[in-house]
Amino acid sequence: MTRAFLVVLDSVGCGGAPDAAEFGDEGANTLAHIAAHCAAHRAEGPLRLSNLDGLGLGAAIRLASGDDAPGLDAVPTGLWGAATEVSRGKDTPSGHWELAGLPVPFEWTYFPDTDPCFPPELVALIRETAGTAGILGNRHASGTLIIEEEAEAHIRTGWPICYTSVDSVLQIAAHEEHFGLQRLLDLCEALAPTLHEMRVGRVIARPFIGEGPWERTPNRRDFAMVPPAPTLCDAVQGAGRQVHAIGKIGDIFSMRGIDTVAKGPDAALMRHLEQAVRDMPDGSLTFANFVEFDSLYGHRRDPEGYAAHLEWFDGCLSPILEATRDGDIVIFTADHGNDPTWRGSDHTRERVPVLVAGASGEAGQVAFADVAASVCAHLGVPTVGPGRSFL
């Protein structure tokens, strides 16, 4: 029996989504634009990702979009392809659920990009649940900028800072000491069932500290809707196998089909992944998400920070790939794009690379749900979802 490791590099898209124009994202390409930025502007020169490119990253970018990616021109040794999403959201739950065999079968509710953005009944519910006379924010915003703008008023009034984005989210930022971390988590948890009934995908607690400058802390919590049907995690667990989640996978799947969880910043997650490759039993699935590409660099529109994080990630892979056993597969993919050279601060609709260590050949253009079918086929468990195995 063999093991599967499914590793999502959050937001590391490769352009070319056929419906990108419907999202205002025609031409967005996270990886190709970072590579072009490095080649043209970076003191250290072109993007260098020898492990991922060796598996087929540059080839996947060219296949997905036709765009060039300077510095990524290795001849692939892994199995490589590019995956297209059908769910209507370019958000984290949509991407992960579909990779896990569950294209989202309904339309999410999004809050309009108006000021205010939340309906009065929701504002009343937040006020009542928080025990405050009002809320701050109530608009579309970047999470770091809205803290800059509202933190002083937040500390003065004690009101929570509520905002949203192009994703189906209610985000609440509050100071860990002045407002209280547990109080923030309790508030988000209490609001979540109502928001989920409204088909808002997540309520996200965004705690911060400091007295200006302000700093968000790793105590973020996502209260996500339960997946509306079984996913890859349920299929693997249901076959009596172990499912280990690294990073925010547990939150994204509301712990459905997941046995164990390891969390922390990306550097800690890399150590957890290495340990999982050493320790996980035959027949198991390890499902990891590395979020900092998205949260620290994509949303912050920082192509050089994004490039450095890609190079850090790639540089950590050699010992991990060497520690895999015969018959293991390691799949590297992504859940959506977040082009740091694009306008605004939101995700971008893109295809994503699919690179498999432990297999070889060209998978070509595949579907997100094919990832779940491939993992099921590899592990020899009953398949889940509409996909077909590319292995």
Ligand SMILES: O=P(O)(O)O[C@H]1O[C@H](CO)[C@@H](O)[C@H]1O
């Ligand atoms: O700008 P910040 O707070 O990082 O928010 C981002 O994080 C949210 C959840 O991933 C996205 O919807 C986007 O709004």
Ligand SMILES: [Mn+2]
């Ligand atoms: Mn994501």
Ligand SMILES: [Mn+2]
């Ligand atoms: Mn994001």
